[in-house]
Amino acid sequence: MIRFYILILSVMPLTSTYPKQPYTLIKTFETIELRWYPSVMKIQSKGEFSPLFNYISGKNETGQKIEMTTPVHQSVATQDPFMEFVLPERYTKNNTPKASTAEVKIVESTPGYYVAIGFSGYATATKKKYFTEVLKLEAQQLGFEIIGTPILLVYNSPYRIFNRKNELVVEINELTIPK
Numbered sequence: 182m183i184r185f186y187i188l189i190l191s192v193m194p195l196t197s198t199y200p201k202q203p204y205t206l207i208k209t210f211e212t213i214e215l216r217w218y219p220s221v222m223k224i225q226s227k228g229e230f231s232p233l234f235n236y237i238s239g240k241n242e243t244g245q246k247i248e249m250t251t252p253v254h255q256s257v258a259t260q261d262p263f264m265e266f267v268l269p270e271r272y273t274k275n276n277t278p279k280a281s282t283a284e285v286k287i288v289e290s291t292p293g294y295y296v297a298i299g300f301s302g303y304a305t306a307t308k309k310k311y312f313t314e315v316l317k318l319e320a321q322q323l324g325f326e327i328i329g330t331p332i333l334l335v336y337n338s339p340y341r342i343f344n345r346k347n348e349l350v351v352e353i354n355e356l357t358i359p360k
Contacts, residue, residue, distance in 0.1 A: 200250045201336075202267040207294070207358075213319050214297045215358070216350070218290070222272040223254070225286045228262030232284035237266060242279035247272075252334035257309050257349065294358060295329075295350040296320045304333055304347045312349050326354035 207215040226232045237247040247268060254265040265288070268277060274289050298316040300308055313331045320327055329352030336346040 200248065200269055202250060202252060203270065204295075210319065210323060212298060213316055213323075215325075215353075216295050216297055218293060218295055220292045221270070221290050222268040222274065222277045223265040223288050223290055224268065224280070225263055225265045225288050226284055228256065228264050229284065230264060232282060233264060233266045235282075236280060236285045241281050241285075245278050247278075251336045252348065253336075255304075255333040255335060257313060257331040257333050293329075293352050294355050295352050296325060296327075297334075297348050297350045299346065299348045301345055301347070303345060304335060308347075309333060309349065313351075316349050316351060320351070320353060324357055324359065326357040328352050328354050 202221060203219060205217045205219075207217055209215075224233050224236050237249060239246045241247075250267045250269055252267075254263075254267070256263045274287075277287055280287060296316060296319075298312050298319075300312050302308065309331075316331065317327060331349050331351045334348040334350060336348075337344075
């Protein structure tokens with residue numbers, strides 16, 4: 182019976198069925214991708230999941246429940262930790278419900294170009310460090326100027342054991358993209 186459950190879990194889709202943050206794939210390189218991310222509305226906490234989950238569960242100014250999206254954004258750096266949920270595309274700075282607690286901040290992202298690298302499994306400190314180094318090295322070898330700090334994108338629930346999807350992204354200077 183246990184083998185049956187392991188088999189079922191291992192063939193489940195790679196990512197959840199939640200709506201995903203939009204982006205445009207510009208180019209794929211050996212191990213990284215160049216992407217353009219449009220502006221989106223996000224909710225942000227100081228690294229805490231619960232305030233964000235409570236916000237989308239209706240604990241906001243209007244009591245409106247908001248569907249979950251993926252990925253969840255997390256800081257890689259240990260100083261100034263943050264966690265962000267991307268709100269569905271229909272939300273703008275004019276119609277996003279205000280937070281009902283100081284633990285949640287509403288932010289509108291700035292559109293920009295990012296390089297990305299994917300990896301599977303849990304996002305351990307060792308994996309984050311390794312893939313951040315690979316991402317930065319390949320970006321620099323391609324002539325991209327890194328202007329942001331790495332951000333971890335997590336696509337799965339922490340309870341998901343198999344077929345986990347994570348990515349690291351970092352913003353680059355648009356002027357360093359070859360034409």
